[in-house]
Amino acid sequence: MLTRARTSPGEEALPVIRLHDLRDTHATLLLTDGVPVKVVSERLGHANATITLTVYQHVLPGMGHEAADRFAALLDG
Template identity: 80%
Template sequence: MGWRLLAATGMRRGEALALRWRDVDLDGSRLQVRRSLGVVKAKGAGEQLVEGPTKTGQAGGVHIDPDTVAALRTYRATRGSLSPELVRDAALVLGNLDGSHRHPERYSRRFLEQVVQAGRALGEDQLPRIRLHDLRHTHATLLLAAGEPVKVVSERLGHASATITLTVYQHVHPGMGRQAADRFAALLRG
């Protein structure tokens, strides 16, 4: 469910791993992104998982599509059948079965392992090796390519400004230049 959630919302990994059920409004098709999970390495104490503010320090809301709402409903019901503790308001949406946080770096590593495994099954040349964060890039790039206003995409991603969205996430793909030329010619023709 987590990887789908990241792809469907463009959330950062830490934001998704800190998401709690109280932040999920399935009836309103909306998530509240309030916190982010990070790894802190302390001298002599090893690693600690720490929830803190989002990257920008601002909470924000993200609308979710009907298919993702349905998937979250099913996921919640499945987790609730394992233990009612896993679906309480304070419970982590993407937590471990014991209710604890998933380790962000291990979560990314597991994603990459699944991509590699799928690539082997399909044939190495059929699936590029992608990182978990690439789901965020894909989310933003597809929305921008579909003509979604940059301000809307920027708000979905939780960026402080639309400039960040354009600079980091708007990728130019083959054929986009031709499409721009064709659209411009159509505008001139009236």
């Protein structure tokens, strides 16, 4: 039925959304909302958080700068 809906004349094609795409979106949204990497890693079933960090490092590009700023603030304390 979904295939027929995608090919109906005059209708916009529906995007193909794979289960993996939903999983990726889930992880990305959690990480960008500040959920700890360890928690996201456990939800995804990764063997360790390093796998999660490797796959999703692009999601938090400012993470290094934020850590440096937080550390500087601690030193200024």
